[in-house]
Amino acid sequence: MHRSGLHVVLWLGLLLVSGCGAVAAGEKGKAVRVSLDSAQLSLAYEGERHALLIGISQYDDDAWNDLRYPGKDAEDLGRALADPRHGGFRSVTVLNQPEQTTRAAVLEALRELAARPWRPKDVLVVYVSGHGTLARDARGELQRYLVMRDTRFRDVQGTGLEMAVLERELEQLGSRRRVLVLATCHSGTGKSLLPPSVLEELERTKGAFPPRPLEEDSRASLVLSASDWGEAAREDDALANDIYTHFFVEALDGRGDRNRDGAVSATEAHDWARRNTWTYTQGRQRPSARMTEVGADPVLLSGTLTRPGQPEVFSYSPRLEGFTLKVDGVDAGELPGGVTLPEGNRRLGLHKGGEVLWEDTVALRPGERRALDSLLREFARGHRRTAALEVGALGFLDGRSRREVLPPTMMAGASLRWEGVLLERRLDVGVDLSAGQGRRALQLDVGGTVPVRHRAVMLGVTVGPSWQWGRLGVSTGPRVAALWLERSFQLDLLSQDERYVTVWPGWMAGVSWRVASQFVLEARGQLLWAYVPVDGRTRAVGFGGLSLGGGYRF
Known part of the structure; x- marks a missing residue:
């Protein structure tokens, strides 16, 4: 009835006190026919x-x-x-x-x-x-x-x-x-x-x-x-x-x-x-x-186990003591202990003092016994990646560069973040890719106002710690981004394209809000610094970007 190879070492301490006071011989290798009934065989296993x-x-x-x-x-x-x-x-x-x-x-x-x-x-x-x-x-x-x-x-x-x-x-x-x-x-x-x-x-x-x-x-x-x-x-x-x-x-x-x-x-x-x-x-x-x-x-x-029985979830962990287990939004009892549940997909949650420690949908089969501690560990292992879609803007920090070099660019892209993969799970790693384009008039030193079409593609990597307080998350850390830029001047007498690639160091910070166990809203800001060649001259510039997005944890 039990799964083969699964060893359980259980020691059960039950502390009881009464009230105060005194109440207190053949050939080697020859086959021998043995008769065993099914009950004896079951007992042997x-x-x-x-x-x-x-x-x-x-x-x-x-x-x-x-x-x-x-x-x-x-x-x-x-x-x-x-x-x-x-x-x-x-x-x-x-x-x-x-x-x-x-x-x-x-x-x-x-x-x-x-x-x-x-x-x-x-x-x-x-x-x-x-x-x-x-x-x-x-x-x-x-x-x-x-x-x-x-x-x-x-x-x-x-x-x-x-x-x-x-x-x-x-x-x-x-x-x-x-x-x-x-x-x-x-x-x-x-x-x-x-x-x-x-x-x-x-x-x-x-x-x-x-x-x-x-x-x-x-x-x-x-x-x-x-x-x-x-x-x-x-x-x-x-x-x-x-x-x-x-x-x-x-x-x-x-x-x-x-x-x-x-x-x-x-x-x-x-x-x-x-x-x-x-x-x-x-x-x-x-x-x-x-x-x-x-x-x-x-x-x-x-x-004797005669049938699968109803599914059970249980916990006897000190860290979960006093938490209330909710099943499909209804209180099922306070921990420690165990409860039986109807089979099928059930929404389980651990609550204490108005705070939600954990919520997830768990598929329960007849006869299954699930330890809440294991479910929490599975949840932590299985929800350490976040994929997000983002929109935002990227532009120079100084006004002169925005007027003369490249106007702010609307960007859209995707990101993927792995939580706790470096330095004994202290640091997260994030990768993002975004692209954008637009048309805008630039103010050049000669020629006055010139219409320009611009494109930008950015690939970035961020490494840093993150913290979680209930539904609110905060992350930050150093960032390196590779940026491809293109400017295309559209004039009657001049049609010229300028392209270049640069790698920028910088810093990123972000906040997130968990709207459900697997869905988050995110906002990120970044600052980057680089030397960018413009019109034959190299200019030290600062870039900044803001983005908003929605993510799925898996």
């Missing part, structure tokens, strides 16, 4: 699903409050994943007894995982529910730690399980569909306790909480959080679970199948739990998501 679920409710150090639901959370999730009607996982291992939840026992369980013959398309879910904390590592940097049953409050660094260690253990596996679920938090409340030194430091930190010590720099491809950083989530007696875990498990029975393809992906389960957690806690718990996009191949936690 699609990979197996395995889970290691850890729930830590009791702690040796009295400094850590015993918790009520971590063991049950692990069991409830395990039942949902093992259920052949839903998760259908090949193996589910639940560790929630005291002897199974020490640091040594958990590391041994991770080593046993590493010894398995993993294939890239195998799915692994590792779930840990219990206390979390922040502490300084050996380098003195603030890191996240998972509190094991035997973790000592006064020696978190030596007895806790650092998140970076867990991350490295999982990176050794051959599977590229890894989901790490952390039902812990590090806010200092609920399923969290902070050493005095960290508490003292936080009290001196401006703002509600310090910068994220791990997630923002993690090598994980996907980090989903059941609550925002530094925010207290909650266990709930009525649900007898962590609130987020309850709805995450609920999503696996099929309710989380947003696109109706028969399966529930990790992100679908998270989005279901995110919306319901927000509603249940009346907005006090804000599940969030962090994602570094590697691919759009989903990690399926429940069900």
Whole structure:
């Protein structure tokens, strides 16, 4: 069902906090006939699903409050994943007894995982529910730690399980569909306790909480959080679970199948739990998501793909958080998250505070999952050229030259600009070609007023930076132009043509206004300087030009 060769490394962090307090033998080469049914063959191609679920409710150090639901959370999730009607996982291992939840026992369980013959398309879910904390590592940097049953409050660094260690253990596996679920938090409340030194430091930190010590720099491809950083989530007696875990498990029975393809992906389960957690806690718990996009191949936690399903677009990028996704001009939801859309050509847009970050028409096919971050990159790559048609005027800057040498000439032409092609995408390159002609009387030194027909062709190259503020764009830079001029005097006694070519250096500046995602209006001005031979004499002249045009970005 998935595209061959597409490897997805997904790590899923779900941060949960309960409320404050304790709620918290034959010939070599001989062919052997093997019988495989279609289901077994499909499984061989699609990979197996395995889970290691850890729930830590009791702690040796009295400094850590015993918790009520971590063991049950692990069991409830395990039942949902093992259920052949839903998760259908090949193996589910639940560790929630005291002897199974020490640091040594958990590391041994991770080593046993590493010894398995993993294939890239195998799915692994590792779930840990219990206390979390922040502490300084050996380098003195603030890191996240998972509190094991035997973790000592006064020696978190030596007895806790650092998140970076867990991350490295999982990176050794051959599977590229890894989901790490952390039902812990590090806010200092609920399923969290902070050493005095960290508490003292936080009290001196401006703002509600310090910068994220791990997630923002993690090598994980996907980090989903059941609550925002530094925010207290909650266990709930009525649900007898962590609130987020309850709805995450609920999503696996099929309710989380947003696109109706028969399966529930990790992100679908998270989005279901995110919306319901927000509603249940009346907005006090804000599940969030962090994602570094590697691919759009989903990690399926429940069900089987039986049909293409509706198209989806999604984003878990921090830079898009808080943006509203509009589909055909109608609000479809706020990011992070995903939405399903009708197939066909859809006009998508990202809006925030009245500003439009991006708009484009996207063709969506059944079963397609499109990451908004990828669409933005495609848009940026695909709209870095602008072709424009222009009209304007070109003439000498000084009045004497306009009267005696060449009058202003109306010009029409075309230009092509490549954005960000030089110096690590800092400079644009533009090429333009224009031509014009006219009839005008010139005032000569002898002969008085003489009618003249004139023609001009100009080819120019400009290099320079550009800036964009919303719909407004500004560009500037040095310019070199080759100019061909012709003057034809039409007299009764004299018919004479003068032609010459010159190359001029100069400068260009322009402004543009984006009227749609692919159409712009442009205005450009240029100043050029050259020595021009006129009537047997070489004259230093300045030329100027103004043009208006419309462009198409592609």
